[in-house]
Amino acid sequence: MAAVTPKIRSRKDGAAVPLDEFDKKLLNAMQGAFPIVPRPYAEVATALGVREDVVLKRVAELVQQRIIRQVTPIYDTRAFGYESMLVAAKVDAEHPWRPAKIINAHPGVSHNYLRNHEFNMWFTVATEPDSKLGLEGTLEVLKEQTGAESVRMLPTLKLFKIRMDLDMAGGTEALAKAAEAVEPAETERQPYDELDRAVVRATQGDLPIVSEPYADAARELGMPVEKLVAHLEGMVERRLLRRVAAILFHRRAGFSANGMGVWKVPEDRVLEAGSRMAAFRGISHCYERPTYADWPYQLFTMAHGRSKEECDAILDAIEAEIGCIEQRATLYSSTEFKKVRLLYFTEDFKNWEREHAGV
Template sequence: MIATDTCDFSLLNDFQRDFPLVTEPWAAVGARIGCAADEVLARLTLLRDNGKVSRVGPVFAPNRIGASTLAAMAVPVAELPRVVAIVNAFSGVNHNYLREHRYNLWFVASAADEPALAALLADMGAATGCPPIALPLLEEYHIDLGFDLASGRRTRHAIGEIAPRQPLPAADWRLIDALHDGLPWVPRPYRTVGDAAGISESAVLATLERWLGDGTLRRFGVVVRHRELGYRANAMCVWAVPPEQVSALGHRLASHDGVSLCYRRQTSPDWPYSLFCMIHGQSRDAVETRRTQLVEQVGLGAFPSAVLFSTDCYKQCGARYRAPQGLAA
C-alpha cells in the first residue's frame, strides 16, 4: 500500500527528481517536508527495509553512457530456476522479470560499448542454452522522470534533442561506479561518494549538474518500487507497426494518461513488435481496461499485438556500467 503518512508520502513522491544537489541534502529535504535530517534518514531507512524504496541516486538515460538493450529469452518453465540464477549472476543485468509469453524472461543488459554488450549476450546464451534476442531502443516517446503515486502516472516531459554520446573521462567512470548503489545514507553523502571516486565533493555536485543538463541523467532522486506501493499489475504492451507509422502513433500513445513508458525498439525475425508501452495499475483488470481504451483512442486496433503481464520480479537494480578498458583507474 502507498504510505499514508504525509512525510513518507512526500519522500516517496516529491523527490524522485530534482533531488537536492547540496552538501547536506537530507537537511534540505527535511526543510521542505518539516522534519530534521536524522528523521529523513530514519524514514528512508524504514521505507527501504519495507521494500518501497530501492535507492536514492541516478537514473541514466539509455545509451548515453555505455550500451544497453532490452533482451528476452524463451525459457522452458522447468528450466526457469536454473536460467534465472545464471542470468542474475551477470553484473550487467538489471530489471529481470518473468512475463506471460513464449519469450518469458525479460531483462535489461548493459555494458561499456556495443561489442561488449554483444559479448555479454552471447555469454548468457552459451551459459543458459537459451539464446537471447536483443531489442535495442530506437526512439523514445515518453521520458521517465518519476512515478506520480497520487495518480499512478509517470511524470512526462517533452523529448528534446539528445546530444551525441561523448567519451567520458576516467573520473566520470569512477563516479558512475561509486553511485551504482545510490547515495550512502550519511550526513554528507556526496563527499563520501567523492572519496570513493577520488574526486572532491564539489566535483561530484558539478558533474551531476552537468549530467542532468546534457541528458546523461534522466533524473536523480528517490527510486521507488511500484509493486510494494500498491501498483502490483503491470503489462508490457506491444504492437507490430510499420516503420512509416510507428513514430506518429508512438507520440500519440505517449500523450495519454496511463502510459508509463513508450518507445520504439528494433524488431527481430522472431519478434515483429516495434511499438512498446508499459501500463501500471493496482489490478490486472485496471491495466486491461486502460489498454483497451488506449487502443481505441490511439487507433492501434488494426495492428498485430501482444500483452505481456509481469508475474515475477527476479532482479531490480540500477544498471551497472563498466568503464572501457584502460579508463577505470
C-alpha cells in the same frame, strides 16, 4: 516446448505496505528529482513543510521496510558508450530458474522477468565500450549456456520515454490520462573523461541516508562537496546523468502489477504514436524496437498499476487515444528474477567474459 501461463499477481493491494498521505508526498518528491545539492534532504523537507530530521528518519524507515529500494544516481548507459538492449528468450517453461540464474550472473543484466508469453524470459543486458564479445557475442554465450530455444534481440531504435516514477497520490484516472506528446530522447554516446569515470565509481550504488549524502564520495575523490555537486549538475547538462532519485519496490509501494504493452501500428505512424504513448502518466518506458516474423510489434510501453485491471485501464486508454492500432498484446510479469542498477567501470564485465568465453 509447451508454453505455460504463469500466475499473474493481480490482487488490488498485493504485498503493499499501508502508506499515509505524508508518505505518498514524500515518495513522489524522492522519485521526481532528488536535489543535487550538498544537503538535499533539507530541500525536500522545506518543500514538504517539515524538518530535515523528519524526512531523514522516515526515508530510513522506508528503506528498512523495503518500500524504497535505494536512493541513487541514475546514469545514462548509452551516454557512456555501453551497448544495451532488451532480450526476449524462449526457455524451459517448467524450469525457468536455472536459465535465470545463468543470465543473472552477467554483470550487465539489470532486469530479468518471467512473463506470460511464448517468449517467457525478458531481460536487459549491457556490455562495456571495450567489450571483446560485444552484445551479440554475449547473447550467443548466454543462449548456449541456458539452452534457450530462441532469442530475439530488441535494441532501442527510438527512445520516447524512460522515467520510473510511481504516482503515489493519483488514481487510475490520473495514470490513464494523456499529457502533451514528447519528442524522442537522445541516445548517442557523449564525451566524458577520467574525472567523470571517477565520479561515477564514487557515487554509484546506494547513497547514504544522511544530511550530506555526497560527503563520503567527495572525500574519496579529494574534492569539496560543493565541487562534486557542481560536477554532478554538469553531468546532467551533458546528459551523462539522468537524475538522482529514489527507486521503489513496486509491489511494496502498492503497485502490484506491471504490464508490457506491445503495439503494431502503421509504419508511417510509429513516431507519432510513440510520442503520444509516452505522454501517459502510467507509462514509465516507451521505445521503438525491431520486428521479426514471430514478433510484429514495433512499440513497447511499460504500464504500472495497483492491479492488473489498472494496467489494463492505462493500456485501453492508450488504444482509444491513438486510434491506429493494428495489433496489441500485453505481457505481465509473474516473477522478478533480478532488478538492480547497473554498475559502471568495474572489472566485473572483463572477469565474466574471461570466465565464460575465454577472451
